[in-house]
Amino acid sequence: MAVNRRNFLLGTAAAAAQAGVAAALPTGTKSDAGAEGAARAGKRKPNIILYLSDQFRWDFVGANGLNSSTNTPNLDALAAHGKNFTHAVTNQPVCAPARSVLMTSRYATETGVWHNGPALSTELPTLAGELRKAGYTANLIGKWHLAPAKAADGGGPGYVKPEYRGGFLDLWEGANALEHTTHPFEGTIFDGDGKEITFKDQYRVDFITDRAERFLRQKQEKPFFLFVSQLEPHQQNDMKRMVGPKGSAERFINAAVPADLREQPGDWHQQLPDYYGACESIDASVGRLRKILEEENLADDTIFVFISDHGCHFMTRNEEYKRSTHNSSVRIPLIIQGPGFEGAQQIPELFGIINVAPTLLEAAGVKVPESMKGKSILPLLNDAKAREAWPNKELIQISESMTGRAIRTKDWTYCVADPTGVRAATSNNYHEYQMYDQRNDPHELVNLAGRKEYRAKAAELREELKELIVASGEPEPEITEAKLYP
Structure with a gap:
């Protein structure tokens, strides 16, 4: 069937209606446009835009149908015309490790980035590097977070030397730690030569989008890979809070509270309005870039990917916003549309970053x-x-908050942790820590670790987890059964 791309890009009522139709399609449904897109992909190399929004919860995409207060018409339209991976998860729920997995398709313990701070291994092939070898340009705008964190190691929060760019050797306009070189309405990023690019009195999301527009308006001699890496809705670190566009927090003051947060202590009471506003601004940015692709006659030949590195639990599960095994930390939005990914389809299989x-x-x-x-x-x-x-099994490695490992299946989450509290890359000894029934307790309010009636299932998951740990390159650990039901 023909895709009304104009309505899709502009986020019109027609596109929104199509989003509703897509949501109603049975699992596995695929339109004829998907086959057409795949055929086009075989004729020429498509452009690729990887749009990453830091700390964006999967249930804040309206197309996922779980949040009545989200305002994401452009993401909903993207899902209405592409592939919506409804059970995507990160394999490491913290910024830099997750990005290292995304770029290399290796576990964080293999990339050199098992926690925030170290540089990405220069020995591993990367997505950008492989595309560049195949004739693409590889371009980054925004946050990187995979160069050394310390100036003493040749890095720092700002300018990133070419050897630490993971293959992004064409356009470079970014900062290693964007939250340390910018604030929500002013700041500095750096070009490939280290020259400062500053902004002031403009929301950060809009500034990054401006730079992406500038790139897309230029004539492209080769197929391009563009990584647009936004900080929002992640908190501004030195302010210790999320910051939405001006006026957005007031509009979302009475917005819906996700069910996994309502029963838990945390700071969601204060942070949710700004978080909603920041998510809304990300959606508007996506819509704007899609519109530019149409205007520049690039839309039919560009794969557009929307993803996050991890979610956000608003200090309900530990002392900060992620670094836990819960859905609010590990479940992420992932929508892909373009050549090879056309036609509304919901993909329910568990899919790791x-x-x-x-x-x-x-x-x-x-x-x-x-x-x-x-x-x-x-x-x-x-x-x-x-x-x-x-x-439908994914290994999740957890660092910084604890040294932990988890297996996530469609039906279960089973997590183990080093009982000493040591925060290291790996451990040889774990204790059962958490176990959740995803079918009957999707908000993970009842920890089943230690319950006698779930002992057989826990033992099964324990062995499956060990297999995944070994496959990741770690030695097989000892896992001690939980003796008490918390």
């Missing part, structure tokens, strides 16, 4: 390096047998 790079490389017709451990999800779009064979 480790699988993104192989998926995009295959969609671009680029060989996936053997070093990458993820799998392309393209077969799931058209092959029922591939969907049946998909493992």
